[in-house]
Amino acid sequence: MKVFTKVFSIKIYFISLLFSLIALPMAMATHNRAGEITIEQVGNCVTSLTIKATIVTYTKASSFMVDRDSLTIFWGDESPGARGQQVLRINGPMGTNGIGKGELLENDTRKNIYVAFHTFPSRGTYVISMNDPNRNGGILNLNFPNSEQIKFHIQTTYTFPNPQVDGCNNTPVLLQPPIDIGCVGKPFIHNPNAYDSDGDSLAYKLIVPFSDRGIQVPNYLFPNMISPGPKNNLSINEKTGEIVWDSPQRAGEYNLAMIIIEYRDGNPLDTIVRDIQILIQNCDNQPPKIEVPYEEICVIAGDVLEFKVTATAPIEETRQKVKLGALGGPFEVKISPATFTPNINSYQNDPFVKTFRWELTEFSIRDSLNGRYHYRDNDVEPGKTYCYRILAEFAKTTPGGRYAYNLLESLPSKEACVQLNRNLPLIIKADVITTGATNGSVQVCWTKPKANDLDTLVNPGPYSYELIRAEGLNPADADFVPIARFNSNTFKGANDTCFLDQNLRTATTPYSYRVRFYVGRSTTTPLGVTPMASTVFLRIGSSDKLLNLSWEESTPWDNYAYVILRKNASGGFDSLTTVAGNSYTDRNLVNGREYCYKIRALGTYGIEDLPSPLLNHSQEVCGRPQDNVPPCPPTIKVATICDKPTDCSNPDLQVNTITWNRPTETCPDATDLAGYRVYFNNGDTVGTYTLVGTINSPNTLLFAHRPELGIAGCYAVTSVDQLGNESARSNIICVDNCPRYLLPNTFTPNSDNQN
DSSP states (O other): OEEESTTEEEEEEEEESSOOOOOOOOSSOOOEEEEEEEEEEESOTTTOOEEEEEEEEEEETTOGGGOOSEEEEEOSOSOTTOOOEEEEBOSSSBOTTSOBOOEEETTTEEEEEEEEEEEOSSSSEEEEEEEESOBOTTBTTBSTTOGGGSOEEEEEEEEOOOHHHHOOOOOOEEOSOSEEEEETTSOEEEOOOEEOTTOOEEEEEEEOOEEETTEEOSSBOOGGGSSOBTTBEEEEOTTTOOEEEEOOOSOEEEEEEEEEEEEETTEEEEEEEEEEEEEEEOOSSOOOEEEOSOSSOEEETTOEEEEEEEEEOOTTOOSEEEEEEEEEGGGTOSSSOOEEESOOOSOEESSEEEEEEEEOOOOOOOOOSTTOOOOOOOOOOTTOEEEEOOOOEEEEEOTTSSOEEEEEEOOOOOOEEEEOOOOSOEEEEEEEEEOOSSSEEEEEEEEOOOHHHHOTTTSOSOEEEEEEEEESSSOOGGGOEEEEEEEESSTTTSOOEEEEEEEEOTTTOOEEEEEEEEETTOSSSOSEEOOOEEOBEEEEEEETTEEEEEEEOOOSSEEEEEEEEEEOTTSOEEEEEEESSSEEEEOSOOTTOOEEEEEEEEEEOOOTTSOSSEEEEBOOEEEOOOOOOOOOOOOEEEEOGGGSSSOTTOGGGOOEEEEEOOGGGTOTTOTTEEEEEEEEESSOTTSOOEEEEEEOOTTOOEEEEOOSSSSOEEEEEEEEETTOOBOOOOOOEEEOOOOOOOOOSOOOTTSSSOO
């Protein structure tokens, strides 16, 4: 099991010894600042349709005249016009009426929590909402200066999934309050610090706040549109929910809304609309700094994650104090929650250090897939070493345990390796020695079996190696033919062997080899056959000032690197570079000049007593770079007589003028541009285009064309380079004949040809 830390946030505060901020209450009776609604399913999700809704609001504490000890919640299943359900506040000290008074916070803010339960008539998707007049006054980006006239509305869309297929469902939990503070001219960062207890994925988007269900607030501007400019930008990370406002330009209160979308197996399930208020102040000091050893870390269940967090005031401000706190999922788990000590929540001299410690509990695997804890690998070869790791998948399961959802991968297990018996030879070389049309040669080498693995008492001599060959990289078994045989009466005499295979067409053909191993007197039924090993086969493709090299091989060992060899003027080969893949492009060459190459493959079986690296060469291949890359097409415009105040009926003036840009404006590398070709058809954009003009100068950017039947038709232009490579067609522009209106010279109202 793996746990990523980026599930908690650490917040630091600071206060100057010289300055303090005092919040002055406003006289207006307005109060709603921020809030959200979260949902938790209650009871057995298979049989129960009851949920627990928690409304959390943040209001203006000084507006006590409109303080709400209860709110009205709408469940989304009411009849039209229903009044909703009253929900009592449960947090804070109890009043004389037995109802909570809420929790007073800094900056004239009161936190209010309301909890209600509701049972729905059936499964489905419901919009659960709360609407309350009014918002607090003076919000700069919301119906300013009359934000107190706008209702406050939050809502959550909740779905009852089919528990037998999709499991149970709860909405995300938001740990960071939707009230935050920033400074003018300083980047503001806020994260909702959300997690989902069901393991669902979350996505985040900024939206316009609501004043009622489906109704956005009027006269709203996103915060970065107040005193806009290049230094005032707002963004949100859709994966983490982190809001970055870089940077506020004007002090005051701002409201922002985000929608949090919950996904399960790629499908949207629930949404939460969260209304956020940001207080931007003119700060006299610099923001504090925080030091943590990790941005993100993976820990294993059963391990202890512990590190120190240091909060400091800016270096240039020596008379500062800081306050350090933390929120996040690790503190919310029921079993072995994280700690952040010492538990001091007041301002302290800097630097102030706290320790985060989380002992992750282990768990046992109680279920397996079809009772299987083993795997049989049948695709193996003798003598090779195979290493394995196991990767577990964890998931939530439906109540019946039939279906899994929200799968997570574990860390891989420790590696376990095993080497198969080497009771057969192993080919270690298939090396092209000579390249030729008919006189090429390949050296093939193999090692003898291991005596202990073969068991010469069970498999006594004589012993025989039969080398077989086929053309191609992956030939069929029936294509192999014997080319050499080596015999020994004793195992000691059946040594490692090499054979030079001659008179081959190595210039055009790759070759594959296998070795049959016979024991005893049998000459027809081998004890076994080695896996196939082919030569490395090189191909070259030409382009403008470069050659593209690619090669293939099929070997029982692993080739981990390839050395690119190019022939020099003296006939030897120089090493250009070493690559891990099966291709390489040699650039900055001279067009028309011949270049010759080989590939040297470096491979290994990964077996200690075998030679390593295994060196094998391809055949020699030569190529000449050539300019076969067409230039970029131009972009054209067409002007007609219809664009001019002249007589359209004059056939001498019925000429279309095609103009275009130089392709080098968009493709600066096209230095060998030679000219252009102009194509025309009679108006059918998918029909055949006829060449009507050839321009043999790259500087001529105009062509006049007179069609035979009027001016109607379609045009396209191509670019041509000095070697005749022609580009794709430009954009196609079609023109039509000029409209012509003929009016009678006599007008008879009653059509009797008389006035």
